[in-house]
Amino acid sequence: MLYHFYEFTHAALAPWRAAADTMRLAYKNPLNPWTHTPMGRSMAAGLELFERTTRRYAKPEFGLNTTKLNSGPVDVTEEIVWSKPFCNLIHFRRDLPEGRRPDPKILLVAPMSGHYATLLRGTVETLLPKAEVYITDWVDARMVPVLEGRFDLDDYVDYIIEMLHELGPDTNLMAVCQPSVPALAAVAVMEKRDDPMVPLTMTLMGGPIDTRINPTAVNQLAQEKPIEWFESNVIMNVPWPLPGVGRAVYPGFLQLSGFMSMNLDRHVIAQKDFFVHLVEGDGDSAEKHREFYDEYLAVMDMTAEFYLQTVQTVFIDHALPKGEMTHRGELVDTTAIRNVGLLTIEGERDDISGVGQTEAAQTICPNIPDDKRHHYVQPTVGHYGVFNGSRFRAEIAPRILDFIRTQQQMKDKAKASPSRIRRVITGGKAG
Incomplete structure (x- = not known):
């Protein structure tokens, strides 16, 4: 009511x-x-x-109509390249000059935690001059008819995997805050399957990988209340005449x-x-x-099943760092991750995801080689400053792009090595 x-x-x-x-x-x-x-x-x-x-407050616009390259300003066009009932994948297509070398592809997974993907407008704007950027534009659950079915944490992981398949190999996965958990789970599932579309790199920023470390007020609330409390007090049905009438949501x-x-x-x-x-x-x-x-003040509803499963899995059970998280009934094995470069980023003053919570991904992914992993703590910034603002533009974004370039160079070099060996064996002849 x-x-x-x-x-x-x-x-x-x-x-x-x-x-x-x-x-x-x-x-x-x-x-x-x-x-x-x-x-x-x-x-x-x-x-x-x-x-x-x-x-x-209505959903804001990205409003990113231009970006500046070394050669000068170019037009930017938003286009939907993949779509499901609860999410559209937006590509910020740049009008690039002919002959320009391809920039790295970045799949930016925006949080589904109340605000729209436009909260990452500054993140996209900073990356656009140096990367081909795609972002998850989550749909307000109250606008999705009940006939479209459910959407839970398993579906979230599936969406990420499907989008990586849509974008193809050597995509760089970047998750801000809440999606760090499903993004890491998606990569673990793909690695376990030997999926050829596994991303080149995975950047996790201010995410609640292990909320037992330096718990914040957000984490403590979930620990103090049983899941039944959340179900009784914050879950409601969408009223008429909204399109999603009857859907159970966290408003x-x-x-x-x-x-x-x-x-x-x-x-x-x-x-x-x-x-x-x-x-x-x-x-x-x-x-x-x-x-x-x-x-x-522009906020969106989340489906009840996604919200409750996230609270239970991430904040109450700590299932991922304990090695107990499942996807479609199968254990999510983060030790299977071995080919993906891992970059974790935290803010020194983050009051949403405490320092160390995101870095925990480095611990639970022990089989990633040392030259494919890095952790960085940005001094003097809070949660928002991890992905936006002057410090992000000047200090964090360059590190992300440098990490991506380094991992691409390492992969290209590894591909070239076998052919060099064959040339030595055959005396310089082809084959």
Whole structure:
């Protein structure tokens, strides 16, 4: 009933939001004498704050229309190259000049943890000049009809494997936060099958591989409550008239409440500062606030089965680091990973995935050669800074691209070695 009440409240406030927006425009009209007074600016600021607080934020756009290469700017076009009911794979196709050497392919797996894939806009933007970037664009579960079936953690792993097959060999897998676990599981499943489409490298960033290490507030909540508590308190059915009516989900508005409660004082101060910036006419600061919260407040529902299975597997049972995680009834054996380069990245001040949780992947993948693995901790950044911001652009992204290039060179060199040996044996003759 809470979901129904939420939808009813949102609909009931719609006329008030429209009225507030109309009055705000009136108070910002330069022909209105009140516009140029402190009272008029305060009214306009308060009305905008009301409208933004009560609106539902739509899925943002990536808006990456160009990127800059060494040869100059080129156009970028979004295209869907693979699609399933719960996910679209988007390719940021660059209008490359003829004769340019192929750049590495990167499959960027965005988190399915409340926010849309556009949260990684900065990640994509940073990688585009040097890589062919593909990203998982997860679909809001409340928009998927019940007839399309379920989506759980096993399906998530299958989706990653199917996308790697779609992109072909020498793809570089990159998982940010939550998908680190299913990404690692997918690679383990592929290696165990001797799958030729296994990725060249796997980069795990700020992911909860082993949440027993330096547990955070997020981890502790899962430990304190049984899975039945989550099922009873956060799982709801999508109401009519949404396309996914009747589907059991973990609603986005509940997830957002959890996000904001972790740093409630910071968000309250941000809203107060936004009001002050509007009154003082500080347009740049106000616009930065809008940009951040337009993204932060846009949330999506997750299927109940995926959410509950993830909580149980990752945060309660710690199944992957214990060697007990299964996929379709078969044990996920991370010791089978031997051909994929592994790069793990953490933020020194990460309060979502504590330091050491992602590095645990290095321990549970003992058969990866030393020259194919690396771990890096970025000083002074939190969770968000691991995949976005100035430190990511200047220090983390170059390390990722360098690791990818190094692993590709090692593979190319290993391929060339047998032919050189044959030439020596045959006295320099072909064959």
